[in-house]
Amino acid sequence: MALGSKPRRPKSVTITEVARAARVSIATVSRVLTNSPGVGEETRQRVRVVIEELGYHPNLTARSLVSQSTRTIAVISMQTLGQLQTQPALGQLFRGIEDVLAHEGYRCTVLSRDEFKQNVAGLRLVKGSGVDGVLLNGAKVNDPFAFELASYGFPFVTIGRAIGLVNTHYVDIDNLSGAYEAVRALIGAGHRRIAHVCGSQQTNLGIERLEGYRRALIEAGLEYNERLVIEAGMTRREAYRAVGEFLRSTEKRLWPTGVFVFNDFFAVPVMRALLDSGIRIPNDMSVIGFDDDDASEYLNPPLASVRAPIYQLGAEATRMLLPLVRGEEVARPQVLLPTEVVLRASVGPPASG
C-alpha cells in the first residue's frame, strides 16, 4: 500500500516556532497548551499571545502519538444495506453521539461496512485506526466482531443489547416493555385477534419486540398463534408483499382485527397493503407501530406508535463509553431507556363484538 503523495498545503506553524517567538522552550509552550502547572503567569500570558498571533494549533496526530490516545471513538454499524434503511432515525442517533462527544472533546470516525468486511480480523482495523473506543450499532445475535472486541478487552458499548454476550456494556430501548404495552393497548381497545409484523430475528430488536407481543397475549389469556406473525423482511417492498401474501392466503374470518408492526418504518407499507386489500384503518383493522417516527402523527391515518428516545440512545451510549475509554468504572453497565405508547387514529375498537 503506497501512501499517497503529500499534499503541498502551506506548512502549519509548529510548537517550535511558537517557542522561539515567545523566547521559551517548547516544553513551556506545551505546558500552557495543556494547562499544566509549572509556568509563571507572566510567561503563560506571553505564550498565549504568541499562539494567537501565529494562529498556532497543536498537531493532534503528534499529540496522539505520544499520549497514546486519539481522543476519537469509532461508530460501527453492523447492518447491511437493507437493514440500515430500516433505521431512519440514524440522524437522531448521530446527533446524540456527537453532542456528547463534542462536549467531552472527542471526535468520532465512522467505519464503513465495506472497510470492515475486507478485514476479517476487524479487531486489527480498530487497533490500526487508533481509536480509543467503539460504539457498536445493531450487532447481530452472537456477533463475531463483538466477541472479538470483548475477548480483547477493548472498550466498547453496543447500541442495542448484544445477545450472546454476557456482562457487556450496552444501552438500549426497552423493547420488551414497549412491545408489551403496544399490544396491551390493542387489547385494551377490545381486540382479541392480534397479528405481529416482526423484524429480523437475527437482531435483538426483532426478538425482543416479538417476545413482548407474545407475553402480552399470554398474560391476557389470548392465544399466541405463529400464523399471525408475519416477517417484515429487509425492505419496505418485502413488508408490503408479505402482508399482501398473508391476507390472500388467510380466510377473511381468520383475519386479525389489530396488528402490531415492528416499527414505523415498516408500518407505512403495511398500512398501504391493508388499504390496497380494501381494509379500512382503524374500522376494519387497527395498526400500531414502534419508534414514533417524526412523520407518524401526520400519516393518513395518523399512526399510533411507541415513542423511543433515539437521541438519548446515542447520547447515553456515548456517555457510557467515555469512562470506559479512560479506564474508569461504569456505574450501570446496562441501561434500558423507557418507552411510551402514543395512541392515534390508527387504533380504534374492533368492528363487531
Place this chain on the structure above:
Amino acid sequence: MALGSKPRRPKSVTITEVARAARVSIATVSRVLTNSPGVGEETRQRVRVVIEELGYHPNLTARSLVSQSTRTIAVISMQTLGQLQTQPALGQLFRGIEDVLAHEGYRCTVLSRDEFKQNVAGLRLVKGSGVDGVLLNGAKVNDPFAFELASYGFPFVTIGRAIGLVNTHYVDIDNLSGAYEAVRALIGAGHRRIAHVCGSQQTNLGIERLEGYRRALIEAGLEYNERLVIEAGMTRREAYRAVGEFLRSTEKRLWPTGVFVFNDFFAVPVMRALLDSGIRIPNDMSVIGFDDDDASEYLNPPLASVRAPIYQLGAEATRMLLPLVRGEEVARPQVLLPTEVVLRASVGPPASG
C-alpha cells in the same frame, strides 16, 4: 486542556518487534509494509510471515505524523438541529460517502455542529484535526466557513451548490430542473393554479427549487403569485401549521388545485393539513414532492415525487474530493445529478374545468 489518563490496554506490537523477530531492520519492515522496492523476495516473504504471526498492524497515528497525511476526510453538516431532520436520507448519503472512501482506503470523521460552533475559526479545527479534506454538507448562502476553507486553499467539496462562492467544487442534485419538471407535471395534468411549499431560502435547495417552480409557471404563461408560496419552516409541525394557516386565510375560490412541496419530508404534514381541512387528494388538490423518499410510494395516497439519487450524491462528492486531496486536477469541478419525476396517485386532473 488536560489530556485524559492513558488507558492501560495491552501494548500493541510495534514495527521494532517485527524487525527483531524477522532479523531485519525496521526500515526493511517498513518497506514491505508500504510495498516499496529495495527488498529481496525472500526477506519480503519472511517479514510477511512474521507480521502475520505477531498479528502486527501499523500504527496509523505514527504513519500519519511522518507522511503528513491522515487518510481521513471530515464530513461537516452545517445544518442546525431542525434542518438536519429535514434530511432523512442522511443514511443514504453516508453510505455513498463511506463506500467510496473505503474503496480508496480512506476513513471519515464526523465533525459535530457543537464542536464547530465553539471554534469560531473553524479552519483551525480542521487543521488541528489533521484531516486531508472536507466534505461540506448543506452550506448556507455565503457560508463563512466555506469562504474560510476556500481562502486558505484547503481541499473541500460541498454537497449542494455553495451559493456565494465562485469556482468552488461541488456536486448537487439538479434542483432547478427537478422542480421545473415537477411543476410541469402538474401543469400537464391540467392545473392552472399551483402553490409551492418552499424550503429555507438560506440554502441553495430552497432557492433553486423555488426558482424551478417559478420558471415552469412563467414558461407556461401562468402567473407567479407570491401569495401561493408558503414557507415550510424548519420542522414538520411548522409546515403543518403554515398550510393550515394559508387555507384559513385564503378564500376557497382562490385555493390552488395543485401544490409542489419542497420535499417529501414536508409533503407528509402538508397532506395531513390538507386532509384535515376536508380537502381530498387528488380529487380536490394534487400534491407532488421532491426526493422520492423510500416511503413515498406507500403513503396514503401514494405521493408523486422527484427522484433524487442521494447515494450518488455522496459517492460523487467523495470521488471528487479524493483527487483534490492528492493535489490532482479534477476534470469536472461542478456536477449536477439528474432527477426524474415519478407520478403517483397524489396527482390527478383538477376537479372542475
Place this chain on the structure above:
DNA sequence: TAACATAGCGCAAACGTTTACGTTGCACTG
C-alpha cells in the same frame, strides 16, 4: 582485471508533540 552499476539492506534523521528529570535562582528556615 579494473571500474562501475545495482540490488539489498541498515543507519539515522525527521515528523510534532508530551513529560520525566535536571538545573537554576530565590525565599525562607534554623
Place this chain on the structure above:
DNA sequence: CAGTGCAACGTAAACGTTTGCGCTATGTTA
C-alpha cells in the same frame, strides 16, 4: 549564613513510523 524547599523553566527521551543516504556484496561491462 548555610541549608532546604520550591517555583519556573530547559533538556532530552520517547511515541512508531517513513525515507534519504550510505554501505556492502554481487554481477556486468570495457
